[in-house]
Amino acid sequence: MMEELQQGTLTRRKFLCVVDDSPECRLALRFAFRRAARTGGGVILLYVIEPADFQHWMAVENLMREEAREAAEEVLQTLADEVSQWSGIMPEFSIREGRKQDELLVLLDEEPEIRLLVLGASAEKDGPGPLVTALAGPMSANMQVPVTVVPGNLSIEQIDEIT
Numbered sequence: 001m002m003e004e005l006q007q008g009t010l011t012r013r014k015f016l017c018v019v020d021d022s023p024e025c026r027l028a029l030r031f032a033f034r035r036a037a038r039t040g041g042g043v044i045l046l047y048v049i050e051p052a053d054f055q056h057w058m059a060v061e062n063l064m065r066e067e068a069r070e071a072a073e074e075v076l077q078t079l080a081d082e083v084s085q086w087s088g089i090m091p092e093f094s095i096r097e098g099r100k101q102d103e104l105l106v107l108l109d110e111e112p113e114i115r116l117l118v119l120g121a122s123a124e125k126d127g128p129g130p131l132v133t134a135l136a137g138p139m140s141a142n143m144q145v146p147v148t149v150v151p152g153n154l155s156i157e158q159i160d161e162i163t
Contacts, residue, residue, distance in 0.1 A: 024120030024152035034163035123152035
């Protein structure tokens with residue numbers, strides 16, 4: 001960081017949080033926003049619209065895509081309103097279409113300011129979730145930033161205590 005300051009190229013550190021409407025997502029958000037607030041960083045919320053299997057009629061496919069984008073924007077705005085009330089930080093949004101794993105890697109390539117990926121792990125017995133599982137496997141070889149996995153069984157108080 002000292003070298004970046006001397007060169008005058010200090011960029012704002014950003015935390016990336018992949019979001020959806022799951023309970024563990026809200027815990028990961030709390031972690032990311034509290035860390036960003038304490039370190040003077042920012043947060044990017046990534047919402048990935050997975051491709052629909054239905055491609056029979058183009059007009060129907062386009063309508064489904066438009067509805068999915070509107071739903072993504074609504075989720076992002078709701079989450080942003082929630083977290084900005086208690087963190088004072090307004091996040092950046094990124095909505096992408098494709099496979100979640102692929103779009104995550106592309107965004108990391110495009111945004112060199114991202115210094116940490118924060119994910120929520122499901123507390124359900126089915127496992128932590130597909131993205132966390134993928135990152136624990138072969139996908140980890142392609143990661144360019146550290147990953148923090150926030151367990152879905154933590155309380156808000158526990159998150160606040162560690163951040």
